[in-house]
Amino acid sequence: MTLISAENLEVGYPVPGKGLFGRTRVLPIVREATLSLDPGRTLGIVGESGCGKSTLGRGLLRLIEPTAGRVVWQGQDLANLSKDQLRKTRAGMQIIFQDPIAALDPRMTLLKIVSRPLATFEPGLTAAQSRDRAMEALRLVGLPEDFASRYPHELSGGQAQRVGIARAIVGRPSLIVCDEPVSALDVSIQAQVVNLLMDLQERLGLALIFISHNLAVVRHISHEVMVMCLGRVVEQAPRDAFYAKPLHPYSRALMEAVPEPDPRREKGRVGSALQGELPSPLAPPPGCVFATRCPKVQPLCRTDRPALRDMGESRQVACHYPE
């Protein structure tokens, strides 16, 4: 069975002022996002900074309430769950963040940080059981036992991200949304953390949604790849087919912008092959979201938004003139 799917999901942020009937107005960033993920698989989400990857990740977990569309988790529409059911469901879906140290409470020991989610997800556990579970999680992420009594400021970036992962797995989830989990780390540490996630996936049967602007890292870890541009999904494909031949001109531009591996450079940003004006996600163009920058643009692209359509072999693309 599919673990999680989204249909036409719309996620945005409140804007100042009130709308109709005094309601808060929400400006959508992510529009009509559709995806599905099976247990134990990894979906990589790529796209330039600001295209809405994080917003989609948070909308899927209902950390930001979607304004339209639906999310189905293990066959159940998340919007229909009672508070109690949602609390239980939340244990199954976790998130880790880009800045690992900022994500940890500086006043708590690592044992406290890692065991804390259990108070919500499994309130029936005794203190000793919670402690054992937290120690098990720390062991699974490769941290020595004596780390349990340490504080976040004593950690390197890579160690802090391991603690973030331990906190995410302590409730035995089925899915972890990884939001740029290695972008803030030294290049030499990035591979260790990615390999840890792949190892945990194998051992615990985890599904991962791996959000990154780094196409090389996404290639390494993903089974499926999804490309976002200005809040919209423009391409979806199995990993090998995607990297062999991207179908959307935007995907191609992203790939051409991948920097050569260079250990002296901290992190390469995509974008150098992407010329032209980048519209604001708050005011996307009427046609294709890539029309203002596409080297193959035709008049139709500026007026009609192409829908995501099936191209066979489990591939989908939103382009009037795909490769």
Ligand SMILES: Nc1ncnc2c1ncn2[C@@H]1O[C@H](COP(=O)(O)OP(=O)(O)OP(=O)(O)O)[C@@H](O)[C@H]1O
């Ligand atoms: N809390 C917020 N309130 C209002 N707008 C926001 C908020 N967070 C993000 N945005 C806007 O939403 C858009 C998408 O941001 P998001 O962080 O989802 O992009 P992203 O693809 O994850 O980029 P990055 O790789 O830089 O994190 C951006 O234009 C951003 O300015």
